[in-house]
Amino acid sequence: MRVLLTNDDGPLNDEFSPYIRPFVQHIKKNYPDWELTICIPDRQRSWIGKAHFAGKSLNAQFLYSKPDADDNSYLGPFIRPQLDSVDSKLPRDTKNSDVSKDDIEWILIDGTPASCVNIGLYHLNSKSFDLVISGPNVGRNTSSAYISSSGTVGAAMESVITGNTKAIAVSFAYFNGEKHVDSSLVDLASKRSMEIINHLYHNWNDETDLYSINIPLSAALRPDTRILWTSIWENRWNAIFEGPDVAQLENGTEIEDGVEGSLITFRWQPFVRKHTDSRYLAKTTDKDVIEARMISVTPLRATFKEVEGLVGELSLNVNSNSNFFAITVDKHDYLYGPLVRAVKRYLPEVEVVSELPKGAKSIFHYGEYEQLDIDKLAMEPTNYFANSYIYRKGIIRKHFLAHTIHSYVVKNPTSILSKAALETFPLELDYAEFLDDALDENWELRQELEKNDRWWIVKPSMSDKGQGIRVFRTIEDLQAVFDSFDEDDTDDEGEFFDDNKIIISQLRHFIVQEYLHNPLLLPSMGNKKFHLRCYISCRGALEVYVYDRMLALFAPTSFTPLKNGAFSPTDILDLECHLTNTCLQTKTKEKDVSVTEFDRIPDLSQEQKSRIKSQIHQISHDVFLGALKVNAVNFQPLPNAFETYGVDFLVDSDLNVKLLEINAYPDFKQTGEELKGLIDELFDHTVRHLILPFFDESKSIASSENFVKVLDYTANNW
Incomplete structure (x- = not known):
């Protein structure tokens, strides 16, 4: 969406134009898909209406401010633009190293707000604009006396009359002469303004040329402050x-x-x-509404004539016949861009919004688990869809996953899981001193540890990012590990230097798992231990897809076999060559983190890579089928949801694949910038295969290159 922004208060200035910076920053942060061009007068031009300086040629200058600045500082003015723009019609000088590509460009014209709009619409960019926003004005634009003189409304009117472009004028009404208010209030006013602008643009009234919005800068302003359609207070000046x-x-x-x-x-x-009072007291006027600290929206014709028929309260509820794709993850998140691009590619008719709309025909909601409406997900399977199941701890919690695999293998001894799952024991512990009691309750684990014939790894069942992972051999080693978690791990100056520790009582559930002693080592990668991160997606109840473009994540140092006496289970540095979690690696002294795409590894032939992928396909089929059949209480796929998991595998020296763990909401940014195309393709497949069918089942696709369906389960309909 291409938007031109102007005002009548001029450029960044604490006294005359204090609201435009936070307003623009709000747009940049929360509407990253907007292509925003800012063209404003070079000084305050209030009370000028829709005027031009007849016979005067106008000049441009350029300022640049930081997108996260908390004051009105800027670089410039310059006589040429300092940033590249493929759509700009203006000659550019991009040699200034002080101006960053992320800086906000302010185009200043030594003319009126209406002139800024006219120049903006016809001379700044090669592509047309979808919307003109004028404001936010410092003060209110209510009543015929003010609104007919307003440069803010005049600029919006210029957009309609000479550009035939939709326009909205925005004013922040302050009270008691106090125009300098707390920044949080300006931020809220910006948020409310943009909510209304977004709604008006997508629900434009055919009889309306432009809208005038007034937001009260009052402590009474709330996220749910009422919004009323208003008419102009027809006062008269003395x-x-x-x-x-x-x-x-x-x-x-x-x-x-x-x-x-x-x-x-x-x-x-x-x-x-004082000016005279309104002659139409029966109407809901902009003056009355703003004085009551509510929000006024006045629909106008380009002759200052009101639009009839829009009365009462304006609800931001959306058109009930529309389909929406709500993305509530942070717009700076690694996955946001690839997701939005894929949605626009395959669902061009679906509107992408940043908040969950009300009353829509169908909504697909992509967000963090805590942001999803769990009640809707469970109760409204035909009009609310989401990117997560409700119950899936049967696979994402390590001790539940071990139980799922064990139960399935007992009933299906020929399953690949019988050899792909490392021997695992659950362990429940409240405090380190109770380890002996815990082992008494888990006598099978005690027996195995007392043999002292192999190495083990202990992991908290519900933690992530490598927290609390340790390698050990004996019961004494395990006791030392848990004791170390309770120690004060600081130096003499109080600096905390091991933040990989955990608090036992907060986690309680652990697994003790057989340590893979013979990992596959690759000379081209320095003989470092590695694991494979594979993205596996489930859709409905139940299809399972494996994304064949996998990551190989390497330990920071070359692998050294474990030996008694040469390894300390409590020394985090001794773990470096054994643990491949990238989150853990960033905390070590050597920042030699290595992530590459599995298919790029030169040491393995295509046949060997295919053999490994084939095992991953079989394991994925069996582990999700097993969760569905033997642990249905803790894994309940829903027909109106899908979920992508980050699944970790080890490969031994004989090319046998071992399943490590399954992670919900995987950290896609560990892919890094160099391999970002891998995530772009993943989300392209995700929208095409998993999300598109929710809106149009006829467009369901079985499989495609790199996105392979390994399970299509249909329950018996008895």
């Missing part, structure tokens, strides 16, 4: 100038500019005398 001082005129003898005596001066005093 004198807005104060007459000359008669005594001064009679006594004046000075000569000014060649004129004998004092000049006759009429001083600007528009707010001294």
Whole structure:
């Protein structure tokens, strides 16, 4: 969406134009898909209406501010633009290294707001604009007296009359002369303004040319402050100038500019005398609404004539016949861009919004688990869809996953899981001193540890990012590990240097898993241990897809086999060559983190890679089928949801694949910038295969290159 922004208060200025910076920053942060061009007067041009300086040629200058600035500082002015723009019609000088590509560009014109709009629409960019926003004005634009003189509304009117482009004028109404308010109030006013602008643009009334919005800068402003359709308060001005001082005129003898005596001066005093009251008291007027600290929206024709028929309260509820794609993850998140691009590619008719709309025909909601409406997900399977199941701890919690695999293998001993799952024991522990009691309750684990014939790894069942992972051999080693978690791990100066520790009582559930002693090592990668991160997606109840473009994540140092006496289970540095979690690696002294695409590894032939992928396909089929059949209480796929998991696998020296764990909401940014195309393709497949069918089942696709369906389960319909 291409948007032109102007105002009548001029550029960044604490006194005359304090609201435009936070307003623009709100747009940049929350509407990243907007292509925003800012063209404003070079100084305050209020009370100028839809005017132009007849016969005057206008000049441009350019300022640049930081997108996260908390003041009105800027670089410039420059006589040429300092940033590249493929759509710009203006000659550009991009040699200034002080200006960053992320900086906000402010185009200043030494003319009126209406002139800024006209120049913006016809001379700044090669592509047309979808919307003109004028404001936010410092002060209110209510009543015929103010609105007919307003440069803010005049600029919006210019957009309609000479550009035939939709326009919205925005004003922030302050009270008691206090235009400098707390920044949080300006931020809220910006948010409410953009909610209304977004709604009006997508629900434009055919009879309306432009809208005038007034937001109260009052402590009464809330996220749910009422929004009312209003008419213009038809007041009339009395004198807005104060007459000359008669005594001064009679006594004046000075000569000014060649004129004998004092000049006759009429001083600007528009707010001294009251204007007359409205002649239409029965209407809901903009003045009454803003005085009541509510939000007014006045629909206008380009002749200052009101639009009839829009009365009462304006609800931001959406058109009930529309389909929406609500993305509530942070717009700076690694996955946001690829997701939005894929949605626009395959669902061009679906509107992408940043908040969950009300009353829509169908909504697909992509967000963090805590942001989803769990009640809707469970109760409204035909009009609310989401990117997560409700119950899936049967696979994402390590001790539940071990139980799922064990139960399935007992009933299906020929399953690939019988050899792909490392031997695992659950362990429940409240405090380190109770380890002996916990092992008494889990006598099978005690027996295995007392053999002292192999190495083990202990992991908290519900943690992520490598927290609390340790390698050990004996019960004494395990006791030392848990004891170390309770120690004060600081140096003499109080610096905390091992933040990989955990608090036992907060987690309680652990697994003790057989340690893979013979990992596959690759000479080209320095013989470092690695694991494969594979993105596996489930849709409905139940299809399972494996994304064949996998990541190989390497330990920071070359692998050293474990030996008694040469390894300390409590020394985090001794773990470096054994643990491949990238989150853990960033905390070590050597920042030699290595992530590459599995298919790019030169040490393995295509046949060997295919063998590994084939095992992953089989494992994925069986583990999700097993969760569905033997642990249905803790894994309940829904027909109106899908979910993508980050699944980790190890490969041993004989090319046998071992399943490590399944992670919900995987951290896609560990892919890094170099491999970002891998995530772009993943979300392209995600929208095409998993999300598009929710809106149009006829467009369901079985499989495609790199996105392979490994399970299509249909329950018996008895």
